[in-house]
Structure formats: C-alpha cells, structure tokens
Amino acid sequence: MTQTIALQINNQFAGPLKKGYPLISKEAVDVRKLPQEEGALLRITDIHNRFIGTGYYGIQNKGIGWILTPDANEEIDIAFFVKKIKKAIQNREAFFNNGNTTAFRVFNGEGDGIGGLTIDFFDGYYLVSWYSAGIYSFKEAVYEALTETVNYKAVYEKKRFDSKGQYMEQDDFVMGTPGEFPIIVKENGMNYAVNLNDGAMTGIFLDQREVRLTIRERYSQHKSMLNTFSYTGAFSVAAALGGAMKTTSVDVAKRSVAKTIEQFSVNNIDYEAQDIKVMDVFQYFKYAQRHHLKFDLVVLDPPSFARTKQITFSTAKDYPKLLMDAIAITEKNGIIVASTNNASFGMKKFKGFIDLAFKETNTRYKIVEEFGLPKDFRVPREFPEFNYLKVVFIQKLT
Structure with a gap:
C-alpha cells in the first residue's frame, strides 16, 4: 500500500x-x-x-x-489512472481518426492531470516517459490502466530521471509484441523513421509538427534552407518536400548523418542532392560567412543547454548571439525560424531576445507567425507557463 x-x-x-x-x-x-x-x-x-x-x-x-x-475522497488507484487516460484519449479522437498523421501525444503530463507522465502514440506503438522516481512508482497501475484503455502493438518506456531527480535516458520494452525498428510514421503526409528502442531520442520531436507543416506549405518553395542543430533533419525533410532548392543540415553529432539520410530516404528524397554536415553550429556560421553563403530560410532550434570542446551554450543567456550569427547569413526578406523549448522563460522574454539581436545588428525585422505547443500537447488552460514551446517566424527586412 x-x-x-x-x-x-x-x-x-x-x-x-x-x-x-x-x-x-x-x-x-x-x-x-x-x-x-x-x-x-x-x-x-x-x-x-x-x-x-x-x-x-x-x-x-x-x-x-x-x-x-482536489477531491479529498478520490483514491489514487487503477480506476483513477483509467479515468485520466480515457479522458485524454477522448480529447484526441480527431488525431486517432486522422490517417494522414499517425504520431502524436496521447497524454501530456499536467495538461491531462498527472504531472511527470507523458504517453506518445506511434502508429499503434505507445511510448511512456517517466520524469521522476515518484511517478515511476505507480508504473504497475499506469500500465494496467493503459491495457484496459487502449489496443496496442507494444508499449515502450523511457525513464528520464535518476535517483537524485535529474534526467536519465534509458528505454525498455514493456509489453506487447516487440517492434522491428525503425517504424515509419506519417505526419501530415510526410514520412518519418522512428526508433523506440535506441536511446533517449525517437527520431522526431512531436511538438514541432505544426512548425514543420508551416515550413513545408509556406516557406520552402524555391528557397535555400539551413537547418541548424538538425538532429535527424526533420525540418529539412519538410523543406525539401515543400520544394526547397537545397537544404543544409548541420549538427555536431556524427550519428546525425545516418539519421538524416534515413529520413530523406523514407520520403524518396535524393539525400545526395542535400548538404549534411557534422559540425559545431557556431563554427558553421563562421564558415558560412567566410564563404559568403546566405540562405532564404534558417531554422534555429537549439537544445536548452549544450557543451562542445569550443563552447558552452545556454538558450537563457546565449540566444541573442545565436540569432545575430543567423541574421548575418540570412538573405534580405529571408525567414529565420527561432525556436526554444526552454521552460524557464516565456514568449515575452523570448521576443526580447529577438529584438535585442536585430537591434545589435542594426537590422529591421517583422514577426510573421508564432507557435506554441500543438493541441495534443495539452496544458492547463489557467496556467499558460506550462506551454514551454516558443517558435517565432521572423522576416529579415534590411
């Protein structure tokens, strides 16, 4: 008990x-x-x-x-978790019925009533992420509730904590029939290869779905695109499918090359016609300026914190410098997609970073679109600070 x-x-x-x-x-x-x-x-x-x-x-x-x-008489038992998961699934009925998108969030922590727990859906496979040892202690009740509530091919989990409450990245098969990875999921008709048994990352960040669609539909046609901190190249895929002349994907991790080639390939895109570079992004900015390279579309989606041999980067203090570097290699009237998932500051402060960077470079700009979390990433309506994602499409004017 x-x-x-x-x-x-x-x-x-x-x-x-x-x-x-x-x-x-x-x-x-x-x-x-x-x-x-x-x-x-x-x-x-x-x-x-x-x-x-x-x-x-x-x-x-x-x-x-x-x-x-808030109910003093409510028991925290299997019935409680069944109720919460059923409600979450009802709220996402439109996603389950959309054959054009087969990967989305089913349960989003505090937005669905249980902080520290998320559940993602990948074409019949479920991925449960646990963010503390505390919530993980309820795993048997949660998995029994999930079994009562959904039909699954298999369930996987990722424990993103250690005994001190810090993040730990580990994944495990839980139940069902083990998948053969990668599996191919659809997102607005685009294909993405996903691994649920290969470390902390799956191959795609589901919270950027609307941003990828926007890039494909409105900002890619006949454009040159630079995707920094590119991970598996998901933004590059969207741009290429939107008619970009060429994409350049830059990430410091060597494994990003194979992952990016895989994502291009499952969409029948000739990856050899694209640039994929293993390089520190800040070094690439210097390289691009030396070679007088400019881009019509630049995507900035850095991790909240990163350290390489040359540099330590934190979005909370270094984002304006990152933007200044991007401004220098963006064409006039080009678009910079500035993104961060750092929950320690809000959109107002983020827009302050943007304004500072453009003032420091004596450049005029216009914000043309902005995004937070998509609908499947529910947040408590009364507390928008839990909407951690901030994405701003900025047009460089002069």
Missing part, C-alpha cells in the same frame, strides 16, 4: 495550489518533513489544515511533486 504523508504548504504558495496550479515547488514545503523515498502520496493542506489536494512526492526540476486531485 502506498504511504500517505500529511504536508502543510507555506502560506504564500497555498493560493495558486487552491486555484489548480499542479506543481508543488521545493520552496512551498518544509523539505525536512518529506519521506525518504519518492512515490509517497501527499495530503496537502494549508497552514489552517484545510485540505487542498492529494499529490505525490517526486522530484522533477524545481518541483517535489504534483497535485493529482
């Missing part, structure tokens, strides 16, 4: 939790009263012992757990 601990919330943090804010921050509690092991249920009250909600103890980023229900 799961242990239940009574926990009082410091007064200044009680208000948001009462209004439905799901994350329990470290500053909100007396950490000395937390149990030794993650996974205990927390009966959260205010300083007057008035009930706020039942949550669980699980260390994730700046939080020590998530509220699961």
Whole structure:
C-alpha cells in the first residue's frame, strides 16, 4: 500500500495550489518533513489544515511533486489512472481518426492531470516517459490502466530521471509484441523513421509538427534552407518536400548523418542532392560567412543547454548571439525560424531576445507567425507557463 504523508504548504504558495496550479515547488514545503523515498502520496493542506489536494512526492526540476486531485475522497488507484487516460484519449479522437498523421501525444503530463507522465502514440506503438522516481512508482497501475484503455502493438518506456531527480535516458520494452525498428510514421503526409528502442531520442520531436507543416506549405518553395542543430533533419525533410532548392543540415553529432539520410530516404528524397554536415553550429556560421553563403530560410532550434570542446551554450543567456550569427547569413526578406523549448522563460522574454539581436545588428525585422505547443500537447488552460514551446517566424527586412 502506498504511504500517505500529511504536508502543510507555506502560506504564500497555498493560493495558486487552491486555484489548480499542479506543481508543488521545493520552496512551498518544509523539505525536512518529506519521506525518504519518492512515490509517497501527499495530503496537502494549508497552514489552517484545510485540505487542498492529494499529490505525490517526486522530484522533477524545481518541483517535489504534483497535485493529482482536489477531491479529498478520490483514491489514487487503477480506476483513477483509467479515468485520466480515457479522458485524454477522448480529447484526441480527431488525431486517432486522422490517417494522414499517425504520431502524436496521447497524454501530456499536467495538461491531462498527472504531472511527470507523458504517453506518445506511434502508429499503434505507445511510448511512456517517466520524469521522476515518484511517478515511476505507480508504473504497475499506469500500465494496467493503459491495457484496459487502449489496443496496442507494444508499449515502450523511457525513464528520464535518476535517483537524485535529474534526467536519465534509458528505454525498455514493456509489453506487447516487440517492434522491428525503425517504424515509419506519417505526419501530415510526410514520412518519418522512428526508433523506440535506441536511446533517449525517437527520431522526431512531436511538438514541432505544426512548425514543420508551416515550413513545408509556406516557406520552402524555391528557397535555400539551413537547418541548424538538425538532429535527424526533420525540418529539412519538410523543406525539401515543400520544394526547397537545397537544404543544409548541420549538427555536431556524427550519428546525425545516418539519421538524416534515413529520413530523406523514407520520403524518396535524393539525400545526395542535400548538404549534411557534422559540425559545431557556431563554427558553421563562421564558415558560412567566410564563404559568403546566405540562405532564404534558417531554422534555429537549439537544445536548452549544450557543451562542445569550443563552447558552452545556454538558450537563457546565449540566444541573442545565436540569432545575430543567423541574421548575418540570412538573405534580405529571408525567414529565420527561432525556436526554444526552454521552460524557464516565456514568449515575452523570448521576443526580447529577438529584438535585442536585430537591434545589435542594426537590422529591421517583422514577426510573421508564432507557435506554441500543438493541441495534443495539452496544458492547463489557467496556467499558460506550462506551454514551454516558443517558435517565432521572423522576416529579415534590411
């Protein structure tokens, strides 16, 4: 039986939790009263012992757990997880019925009522990601609930934590019939090769689906495209299918070449007609300027934090410099797609980075489109700060 601990919330943090804010921050509690092991249920009250909600103890980023229900009588059992997963699936009925897109998010953590847990769908295969040891302690109930709720070819999991609450990247087959990877999924008619048993990454970031479609439909025809931090080249595939004259994909990881060739190949694109470079992106910017290379479309989607032999990069402090480098090699009236998934700042601050970069380079610009998370990546309506994705299409004017 799961242990239940009574926990009082410091007064200044009680208000948001009462209004439905799901994350329990470290500053909100007396950490000395937390149990030794993650996974205990927390009966959260205010300083007057008035009930706020039942949550669980699980260390994730700046939080020590998530509220699961404001109902004092609701049990956190298999029926609870069945209810949550069924509701999430009902909310995505249109995705399940769309044969043109066979990969999407089925359950998005706090947006579907269980922080720290996500479930993705890949053409009949389900991938469950666990973000703390606390939520992972409920794995048997979650998998039983999933079995009751969906028909699956197989279920895989990724544990993105270690015993200290930091991210750990590991994947495992859980149940069903093991897949033969890569499998090919569809996204708005485009093909993407996906691996669920090959390390932390699957081969595609599902939250960028609308951005890839926009690149294909509106910004690629007869354009030259540079895709930085390109990973498996998913943006490059979209641009090539949209009629780009040529794409250049740049990533520091050597394995990105084979992965990018694979993505081009499953779409019947001649990868030899494209450029795929293993290179530090900042070094590539210098290379492009030396060789007077300019692009009509530049995609910037860096990791929140990266370190190479030459440089340490953090989006929170270095994004303006990244943009300045991109501006220098973007054609007049060209488009820069600036993207970040760093949840530590919002769209307003991100637009401040953009404005700073263009002012520093004495360049005029116009924001033409912007995106957050797509509909399958549900976030709590009252708390838009959980919408971590920020993508801005910027036109360089002069």
